[in-house]
Amino acid sequence: MIPDPVVDATGAPEDGPARPMPRPVSFRVTTPAPVDGSTRARSGVMSTPHGDVETPMFMPVGTNATVKALDPDDLHEVGASIILSNTYHLALRPGHERIERLGGLHRFMDWDGAILTDSGGFQVVSLGAMRTIDEDGATFRSHLDGSLQRFTPEHAIRVQEALGSDIAVCFDQPVPPHASSRAEVIDATERTHRWAERCIRAHQRPDQALFGIIQGGLEADLRAVSTTTLAAMPFDGLCIGGLAGDETPAQRRAALDVVVPLLADDPRPRYLMGLGSPMDLMDAVDAGVDLFDSVLPARVARNGALWVPGGRLNLRNARFLDDPRPVQEGCRCRACRSFSRAYLAHLFRADELLAYRLATCHNLTFTLDFMAGIRAHIRAGTFPRLVRDERARRAAFGIAAMDPDDRDTQVVTGAA
RNA sequence: GGGUAGGUUGAGCAGGUGGUGAGCUCUGCUGACUGUAGAUCAGCUGUCUACGACUGUGGGGGUUCGAUUCCCUCCCUGCCCA
Numbered sequence: 001m002i003p004d005p006v007v008d009a010t011g012a013p014e015d016g017p018a019r020p021m022p023r024p025v026s027f028r029v030t031t032p033a034p035v036d037g038s039t040r041a042r043s044g045v046m047s048t049p050h051g052d053v054e055t056p057m058f059m060p061v062g063t064n065a066t067v068k069a070l071d072p073d074d075l076h077e078v079g080a081s082i083i084l085s086n087t088y089h090l091a092l093r094p095g096h097e098r099i100e101r102l103g104g105l106h107r108f109m110d111w112d113g114a115i116l117t118d119s120g121g122f123q124v125v126s127l128g129a130m131r132t133i134d135e136d137g138a139t140f141r142s143h144l145d146g147s148l149q150r151f152t153p154e155h156a157i158r159v160q161e162a163l164g165s166d167i168a169v170c171f172d173q174p175v176p177p178h179a180s181s182r183a184e185v186i187d188a189t190e191r192t193h194r195w196a197e198r199c200i201r202a203h204q205r206p207d208q209a210l211f212g213i214i215q216g217g218l219e220a221d222l223r224a225v226s227t228t229t230l231a232a233m234p235f236d237g238l239c240i241g242g243l244a245g246d247e248t249p250a251q252r253r254a255a256l257d258v259v260v261p262l263l264a265d266d267p268r269p270r271y272l273m274g275l276g277s278p279m280d281l282m283d284a285v286d287a288g289v290d291l292f293d294s295v296l297p298a299r300v301a302r303n304g305a306l307w308v309p310g311g312r313l314n315l316r317n318a319r320f321l322d323d324p325r326p327v328q329e330g331c332r333c334r335a336c337r338s339f340s341r342a343y344l345a346h347l348f349r350a351d352e353l354l355a356y357r358l359a360t361c362h363n364l365t366f367t368l369d370f371m372a373g374i375r376a377h378i379r380a381g382t383f384p385r386l387v388r389d390e391r392a393r394r395a396a397f398g399i400a401a402m403d404p405d406d407r408d409t410q411v412v413t414g415a416a
Numbered sequence: 417g418g419g420u421a422g423g424u425u426g427a428g429c430a431g432g433u434g435g436u437g438a439g440c441u442c443u444g445c446u447g448a449c450u451g452u453a454g455a456u457c458a459g460c461u462g463u464c465u466a467c468g469a470c471u472g473u474g475g476g477g478g479u480u481c482g483a484u485u486c487c488c489u490c491c492c493u494g495c496c497c498a
Contacts (some may be wrong), residue, residue, distance in 0.1 A: 243450095295451085
């Protein structure tokens with residue numbers, strides 16, 4: 001049994017390295033998980049230099065210093081209070097030093113809400129065929145021009161400090177759940193731990209928080225070791241990495257059920273990296289997660305799939321060409337306020353740019369309103385019923401199915 | 417009217433100078449997408465009694481064992497000249 005780390009309000013162990021106080025990002029749980037154990041869901045507020053973030057919260061992804069197809073006004077309108085951007089992509093183009101010269105990422109993209117930057121660790125996986133990893137770091141072949149790019153924990157921190165995000169994230173080595181042997185998971189996880197320590201030592205910017213990343217794959221003992229190891233370090237928050245991949249919902253839940261109890265008394269936010277489908281989000285909130293990000297709602301929107309209560313509409317389908325109704329009755333988003341399904345269907349067929357903006361507005365509004373609904377239910381004490389009772393869930397969101405082993409929430413009832 | 421180039425499965429094409437034309441792109445139909453190399457990718461897109469078979473190269477006729485290919489004739493389209 002690994003002893004509980006001694007933490008102060010920032011999570012720093014007593015014998016850990018000195019960290020500037022007060023921390024730039026603080027987290028306050030306003031509605032703790034109920035003592036009866038009916039759910040581990042909790043609600044709180046994460047304060048950042050660029051505003052408060054209510055949790056549980058979903059962060060839209062803006063890899064290239066833009067949430068694709070949206071401008072900052074759109075982002076505010078859909079309800080975003082924090083977005084995610086990307087270290088690797090911005091370092092390659094336009095270059096973090098350029099962004100720094102131009103006043104930092106917030107000013108560069110004119111976003112006055114909070115920003116969390118991913119470290120480039122995910123690109124260790126996604127650019128897998130174009131990189132090699134050694135103990136010191138990772139060497140990438142640039143996807144833009146083929147040039148060699150060297151990423152180390154120190155460099156990833158330097159880039160994020162230049163970008164000036166509110167929250168920086170450690171450079172890690174995720175492992176693809178099903179493509180890896182136990183030995184590979186151990187190797188990557190232990191390296192991630194060593195890189196985490198290097199990130200802490202490298203990180204200096206006092207107005208920027210730093211989150212560590214828990215790895216450990218799908219095996220409970222490795223997840224547990226990674227959790228307690230990372231929790232013992234003076235991070236401002238803890239990411240849970242290596243999930244939202246090709247694991248089953250049950251496997252993901254099992255991993256979370258290892259991680260979260262080990263952090264039960266930890267005052268820091270828990271952030272599950274990469275999760276984005278509504279049912280997945282609800283289950284992870286139930287498991288005790290506070291923060292999420294994903295490309296999913298924005299990407300599927302650009303590809304014509306609009307999320308509605310009960311499933312999704314593929315607006316490229318012929319049956320919408322004469323459908324005068326809004327995508328979702330009663331939705332407050334830009335698309336639903338003014339336009340019909342028929343119009344959106346036309347825009348997609350004509351490859352009109354407005355299609356991407358309207359569809360993205362809708363799916364992000366849907367996702368963020370869904371999270372707001374979850375927060376309200378947590379605060380009202382009705383969340384456990386929501387998770388377990390399909391009828392309550394349908395009343396709250398109109399969402400029908402939530403079988404933990406069934407990822408298929410795609411039953412379309414919206415066309416009825 | 418003369419000349420010339422053509423007519424191939426929704427559209428646009430490739431191919432084939434006597435020995436089994438179902439290939440490509442687009443359109444269309446459907447599905448997928450989870451810390452964004454993604455406004456992307458995948459499957460289907462003549463018919464049927466469907467691991468196979470049939471039909472299909474503008475229409476009609478001819479030569480031939482066999483015609484997209486050779487011959488006759490008609491129709492249609494583009495361009496050039498009158």
